[in-house]
Amino acid sequence: AQRVTQPEKLLSVFKGAPVELKCNYSYSGSPELFWYVQYSRQRLQLLLRHISRESIKGFTADLNKGETSFHLKKPFAQEEDSAMYYCALTVDSNYQLIWGAGTKLIIKP
């Protein structure tokens, strides 16, 4: 069965430090992977998707099929990055999202 694992429930780093939020998935085929973010008191929203190979708000994520990972990275954290981050994947034509448990990122001033 497909699964998404985010091993860290909480990650706390200082402002200006690099950030890496880990995401591992289990799926034998070619998944479509996403990072969603939920800022305090806001709705869940898409941050980035692997097929776009884009950088959003300084964040990037590279799909590593060999390691089945899709870690989210940012070289210099900012206080406004504090939020809940969810990794998700979809593998079928019905676009059913399978979610990780989320990582709470806290950026300390």
Added chain:
Amino acid sequence: EAGVAQSPRYKIIEKRQSVAFWCNPISGHATLYWYQQILGQGPKLLIQFQNNGVVDDSQLPKDRFSAERLKGVDSTLKIQPAKLEDSAVYLCASSLLRSQRTGRTEAFFGQGTRLTVV
């Protein structure tokens, strides 16, 4: 574009009572999802509609939960009777059909309804 609308934002009920949540998806989005998000966990899919048909309801506790999407637009999710463990945020999301998408594949979420069962 207008986002996914959900109501109410908050609801407190006693166990064994009934409750209903409403969702209005983004105009033109054929796919609608209801998720349950328990504190500290990721969203769990309850039911997925494609237009007014059910695509997946395998994780919907059908003895107490029901959902409908009349006319393929708005949707309601009902719990009857509620249990303490139903306390959660209920999220509605919508997306285009895969065949409609031209690069944009994300699901758009509503603000959610926070249900507390006491």
